[in-house]
Amino acid sequence: MPSSNQDKHCIFPPAEAVQRWMKKAFTSAEVEADSASFCYLARTNARVRELNETIRRWRYGDDIPTPVKPVESALFRADVIVDEGLVFTNNQEAKVLEIERSILSQDC
Structure with a gap:
């Protein structure tokens, strides 16, 4: 063979x-x-x-001016949880629709 x-x-x-x-x-x-x-x-x-x-x-x-632009895809390095709901999982890819300024706060 x-x-x-x-x-x-x-x-x-x-x-x-x-x-x-x-x-x-x-x-x-x-x-x-x-x-x-x-x-x-x-x-x-x-x-x-x-x-x-x-x-x-x-x-x-x-x-x-930003790490990604709308229309580009982004890959998440960690789960994204909003109001106790899973929005994106680790290694999930999503298309960026818009970028807006925000503040991230974490309750300790």
Whole structure:
């Protein structure tokens, strides 16, 4: 039985070609309609952060005053409970609809 890797090849294009492809993909109508339509695999969290910042600059410009913008998705790192009801669970993703200033207080 032949190896499943037989006749498979990897291509490593020049960095500038990758940048052009990424910009075209991540600013396209397809990604606007479905943010999961394109993926870029990175090995480290630092590289993921760098890629996310680059893609956000391409999509929204350099002046982004908040950590996320309306229309972007956010991933919750902890459960969100409001009035004793579970609103979002840990690792749940949700689209940001609006951002408004607020104060977080915790009764101890």
